[in-house]
Amino acid sequence: MTAMSALARRVPLVLHFPERDGRNDGWGRFLELAADGARAATLTRLTKGDCLRVSFEAAGEKVELLRADVESVQRDLDGYFVAELRFLDEETRGRLAKAFLSLSASS
Amino acid sequence: MALIALFARDARIREELRLSVEEFGHRVLYAAQLKDLMEIVLRERPAAVLAVEAASEDGAALLAELSQRAPLLPAVVAIKPRDAERAVELLRMGAFEVVGAPWTPENIDAALKKALRSQSTDFQVALPVPALRNPLVRFLGVLAAMLVVAAYWAYQKPRPPVQPPEPTEWALPYNHPAGLAFHGKKLWVSDWFSQTVYSHDSRTLAVEKAVHLPTEVPGALAFAADALWIASAPRSLVKHMLDDKLRVLARVDDAAPQTVGMAYDGLYLWTCDGKDGRLHKRILDDQLSVAASYRYPGSRPAALVFDGHSLWSLDAGNRELLEHDLADPGRVFRRVSLPEYRRGGWKPTGLAFDGNRFWTAAERLPKGEEPGRIFAHSVSIGPQ
Numbered sequence: 001m002t003a004m005s006a007l008a009r010r011v012p013l014v015l016h017f018p019e020r021d022g023r024n025d026g027w028g029r030f031l032e033l034a035a036d037g038a039r040a041a042t043l044t045r046l047t048k049g050d051c052l053r054v055s056f057e058a059a060g061e062k063v064e065l066l067r068a069d070v071e072s073v074q075r076d077l078d079g080y081f082v083a084e085l086r087f088l089d090e091e092t093r094g095r096l097a098k099a100f101l102s103l104s105a106s107s
Numbered sequence: 108m109a110l111i112a113l114f115a116r117d118a119r120i121r122e123e124l125r126l127s128v129e130e131f132g133h134r135v136l137y138a139a140q141l142k143d144l145m146e147i148v149l150r151e152r153p154a155a156v157l158a159v160e161a162a163s164e165d166g167a168a169l170l171a172e173l174s175q176r177a178p179l180l181p182a183v184v185a186i187k188p189r190d191a192e193r194a195v196e197l198l199r200m201g202a203f204e205v206v207g208a209p210w211t212p213e214n215i216d217a218a219l220k221k222a223l224r225s226q227s228t229d230f231q232v233a234l235p236v237p238a239l240r241n242p243l244v245r246f247l248g249v250l251a252a253m254l255v256v257a258a259y260w261a262y263q264k265p266r267p268p269v270q271p272p273e274p275t276e277w278a279l280p281y282n283h284p285a286g287l288a289f290h291g292k293k294l295w296v297s298d299w300f301s302q303t304v305y306s307h308d309s310r311t312l313a314v315e316k317a318v319h320l321p322t323e324v325p326g327a328l329a330f331a332a333d334a335l336w337i338a339s340a341p342r343s344l345v346k347h348m349l350d351d352k353l354r355v356l357a358r359v360d361d362a363a364p365q366t367v368g369m370a371y372d373g374l375y376l377w378t379c380d381g382k383d384g385r386l387h388k389r390i391l392d393d394q395l396s397v398a399a400s401y402r403y404p405g406s407r408p409a410a411l412v413f414d415g416h417s418l419w420s421l422d423a424g425n426r427e428l429l430e431h432d433l434a435d436p437g438r439v440f441r442r443v444s445l446p447e448y449r450r451g452g453w454k455p456t457g458l459a460f461d462g463n464r465f466w467t468a469a470e471r472l473p474k475g476e477e478p479g480r481i482f483a484h485s486v487s488i489g490p491q
Binding site for chain 2 (some may be wrong): 012
């Protein structure tokens with residue numbers, strides 16, 4: 001896979017911020033995605049310690065408003081925010097783990 | 108600088124975005140209609156498209172058209188109002204990136220940079236050789252035309268498929284390559300300006316990993332005894348762990364004024380100095396003690412590599428490779444001219460060997476104002 005198609009095929013996600021923050025929803029793409037967390041690149045400004053919710057669709061699973069903590073954020077060479085996210089919802093983590101397991105078993 | 112195709116129906120928005128993009132140093136061709144944009148795409152071959160989705164159908168129509176007619180062209184779609192669901196929809200349709208209103212120069216610049224960077228790691232670019240305006244070229248032109256006619260007739264018969272020649276030249280997505288090394292079937296390149304070490308796929312040259320080294324200005328690279336050594340300005344040789352972050356294990360003050368090349372022969376770390384023109388044989392101890400020094404038998408050393416038998420150097424002055432006697436590197440077995448550099452315009456900076464071919468990295472002269480380049484050179488090794 002070429003670098004560009006790799007980027008183009010990366011799973012997009014929506015970033016929802018708590019209402020009290022008064023921030024618009026943002027979006028980005030996962031660079032890495034695991035059942036318990038992910039690394040995502042986005043143009044939306046994120047800071048370490050942000051609590052947000054993410055929605056995405058991966059491995060046949062539709063995940064909506066999953067609670068996540070921003071554990072670290074770095075700016076990459078292009079100015080994107082690259083954030084490490086930790087998913088907080090046990091039930092969804094289990095669901096994702098099963099989905100990824102079946103995906104790897106079938107590939 | 109890249110050529111960007113801009114699509115916006117609204118003249119005011121188009122003008123604002125054009126000025127923004129030009130401010131980042133790009134050239135812009137713009138269109139108010141999708142049809143005109145596609146003409147620009149097909150005729151001018153821009154490096155990326157920046158399109159404004161004014162009506163909800165614009166983005167989808169644009170992406171469908173691009174996926175058919177220019178599937179590798181990255182498209183950045185600017186949307187208004189800011190709508191995350193719509194943005195994700197467009198990303199799923201194939202948009203490279205979606206920028207939400209307000210379209211800040213910072214976001215537009217970041218998205219275009221990402222699109223251009225990804226593209227430049229994608230393609231293997233071979234520079235066209237400029238035609239010479241002399242009778243020989245005209246003669247060759249006539250000869251070529253005759254060959255085309257002959258090939259046309261020959262083509263009437265069924266023939267086995269012809270493999271395209273293997274590429275020997277690639278553009279890098281950064282401008283200042285300084286060091287080159289092979290390790291784990293990957294080509295590693297240091298870029299002194301961005302203070303980054305890149306790992307490339309050795310077949311496609313796509314960037315697979317980039318590690319920023321904020322406290323170093325990386326130059327020559329060498330893999331030795333499960334570590335990566337980097338000659339770093341000013342005057343230090345830094346040992347890095349081979350982990351994801353290339354953590355620093357040791358830093359050694361370099362007594363040589365300007366170490367520009369390093370190679371490991373399995374026992375000693377060889378370094379060459381660009382200022383005093385000497386080769387140093389170093390022991391891998393805490394100080395990288397110099398066991399022996401030799402006068403460089405060429406013009407201006409730029410890099411070193413060990414091919415398993417001999418030590419090779421890249422002579423930037425004479426634009427050739429030198430094969431040295433490992434027992435006495437002042438003695439040269441062979442000098443191999445590098446025609447790729449005879450055209451001028453490139454300064455060789457790095458040298459690597461993959462077990463089969465030599466590779467060199469080059470910076471655009473005079474100041475690296477264009478993307479750097481990697482050349483692959485077929486040189487037979489072993490006794491001549």
